[in-house]
Amino acid sequence: MNIQEYIASGILESYVLGATDPEENRIVEKMIKKNTILRKEVEKNRKALHTYLWSYAQRPPQALRGNILDQLDTLDKE
Amino acid sequence: MLTRSTSNVPINEDQLVILLKSKDRKGFALLYDRYSAALYGVILKIVKFEELAEDVMQDSFVKIWKKIDTYDPQKGTLFTWVLNISRNTAIDKIRTPEYRRRITDTPLEDGLQHTGSNVQIAIDHIGINQVLESLAPEYQEVIDIIYFKGYTHQEASEHLGIPLGTIKTRVRIALRELRKLTKN
Numbered sequence: 001m002n003i004q005e006y007i008a009s010g011i012l013e014s015y016v017l018g019a020t021d022p023e024e025n026r027i028v029e030k031m032i033k034k035n036t037i038l039r040k041e042v043e044k045n046r047k048a049l050h051t052y053l054w055s056y057a058q059r060p061p062q063a064l065r066g067n068i069l070d071q072l073d074t075l076d077k078e
Numbered sequence: 079m080l081t082r083s084t085s086n087v088p089i090n091e092d093q094l095v096i097l098l099k100s101k102d103r104k105g106f107a108l109l110y111d112r113y114s115a116a117l118y119g120v121i122l123k124i125v126k127f128e129e130l131a132e133d134v135m136q137d138s139f140v141k142i143w144k145k146i147d148t149y150d151p152q153k154g155t156l157f158t159w160v161l162n163i164s165r166n167t168a169i170d171k172i173r174t175p176e177y178r179r180r181i182t183d184t185p186l187e188d189g190l191q192h193t194g195s196n197v198q199i200a201i202d203h204i205g206i207n208q209v210l211e212s213l214a215p216e217y218q219e220v221i222d223i224i225y226f227k228g229y230t231h232q233e234a235s236e237h238l239g240i241p242l243g244t245i246k247t248r249v250r251i252a253l254r255e256l257r258k259l260t261k262n
Contacts, residue, residue, distance in 0.1 A: 013246075013250055013253050014231065017221070017225050017249065018165060018225065019229070019231060033152070042154075044257055045253050045257070046154065046155075047257070048259075048260050049221075049256065050157070050161075050260075051209055051260045052209060052221060053116060053119070053225075054116055054119075055209040056122075057115040057116045057118075057119040058122060060115070060131075060132065061132065065107075065110055065114070067136065068106075068110065069106060069110070072103065072139065072143050
């Protein structure tokens with residue numbers, strides 16, 4: 001399978017959407033490490049997904065920040 | 079307790095990663111200030127209940143803290159990494175028997191109301207609502223069911239009663255349309 005066919009297979013979109021299994025992830029990550037075109041393709045798809053996800057951004061309740069940071073402090077002491 | 083907002087401190091991602099890897103509290107505060115709205119939005123969209131979303135946020139940050147040594151910038155940005163942890167934690171939550179029981183016991187309107195307008199965040203050069211308006215509902219539907227429900231393409235096909243090939247095509251078109259909006 002050449003690069004264009006690989007892109008056309010849709011596997012990169014599935015990967016970016018988190019719809020691939022661990023074995024497929026391993027293969028995709030190996031492929032994108034070796035190939036700049038694939039890497040750029042994945043990056044563009046990720047940015048596209050992020051654009052969509054940011055449209056759902058919502059500020060969490062104010063107390064959550066302190067609660068989380070305090071909990072991390074207790075982990076620090078373990 | 080650190081309550082002062084640190085979001086105005088100019089610090090790049092590499093520096094932030096160094097702070098996080100050294101388990102620096104300021105680093106985690108910065109990470110929170112930078113990405114909590116995006117992460118919380120995604121988590122809430124997945125788990126649908128605010129108090130569960132808070133639990134998932136908390137669990138996600140604990141995981142981020144514990145696993146930060148395994149973060150490899152070559153595989154993707156920090157945001158991608160923390161987003162994956164948060165999404166996976168949220169998806170795990172909705173697959174528990176407790177959650178399934180709860181969702182059958184609670185009448186919920188179909189999907190959560192879109193609340194993105196609560197927060198002012200610029201996405202490159204476009205407005206928040208423009209993104210959702212630009213993407214036709216059938217494309218949002220496939221992205222939502224795969225990303226927010228954690229369905230495989232096959233499961234999405236069965237659930238929506240749409241051929242697998244159509245699911246794949248819609249995913250591709252959806253991302254292509256979003257890529258157009260993302261260009262800067």
